[in-house]
Amino acid sequence: MKNMENREFISVIEQRRSIRSFENRPVEKEILDKLKELTLRAPSGGNMVMYSIVEVNDRQKKECLAKICDNQIMIEKAPIVWVYLADMQKWVNYFMESGCKEKSGIDVRRPGIGDFHLAMQDTVIAAQTTVLAAEALGLGSCYIGDIIENYEQLQALLDLPPLAAPACCLIMGYPKRPTSPMQRRPPKESIFMENSYAEPHLEELEKMYKDQEDFLREHKTLPYDNNGTIADYYYNRKYTSAFMKEMNRSTEVFLKRWVEGN
């Protein structure tokens, strides 16, 4: 085991945390190029690389993107903003424009939700490869989940065709220090299951999220005067929130467009 360890890489994973505040300096071209090269080393289904990444560096577009993404001003201020798109458009164009149907005699089919799911997997795997590569290059990063809200506006802003759907977004740059504290995680026994799914209920769930609940209590962020549970916290702030409702609406729109193609 000892000989196989790559301590530096392990500590890249151990030390990573989301960074939301960046030094006010650009990222050098060679670092950016390396980040792109490393991102592309991510595995993808059949090596089809079913994603595209739009780097948003136009100031007005960044402002607009921050608004679309629940007014998160940090997006405007981040030196690097990458929007990850699950992209079947390029392959469908290639199939159509190179005459695959005529040569094979096989009828064209519509892209379905399986294509969507697979392309999403490629895309998110690439994004997480970027996160670790960025960390190894001395950069910090944070995902922006709100990129899947307000699809119509995003579609217009980035000119998205039906088969290039938003998957996720990363903001990156040199971290401003000190950085925020490490977030806690559930214990591994509660996440890793053996051979079949073990559905957790109240007792197990309370144990599973205890450390995270303690963290929120220490930071006085639990609802009901800090007497609520972590379930109350996520129920009120995320699950029943207006932004989650918008995320569901918006996702339905781009999924429908992917499947129907208009």
Ligand SMILES: Cc1cc2nc3c(=O)[nH]c(=O)nc-3n(C[C@H](O)[C@H](O)[C@H](O)COP(=O)(O)O)c2cc1C
């Ligand atoms: C899919 C996804 C969406 C996220 N969206 C946001 C976001 O919109 N804004 C934000 O500040 N952080 C966002 N985050 C960062 C999480 O809040 C963060 O990963 C989590 O609190 C754990 O903290 P850590 O990354 O520092 O370990 C997102 C993370 C993921 C994986």
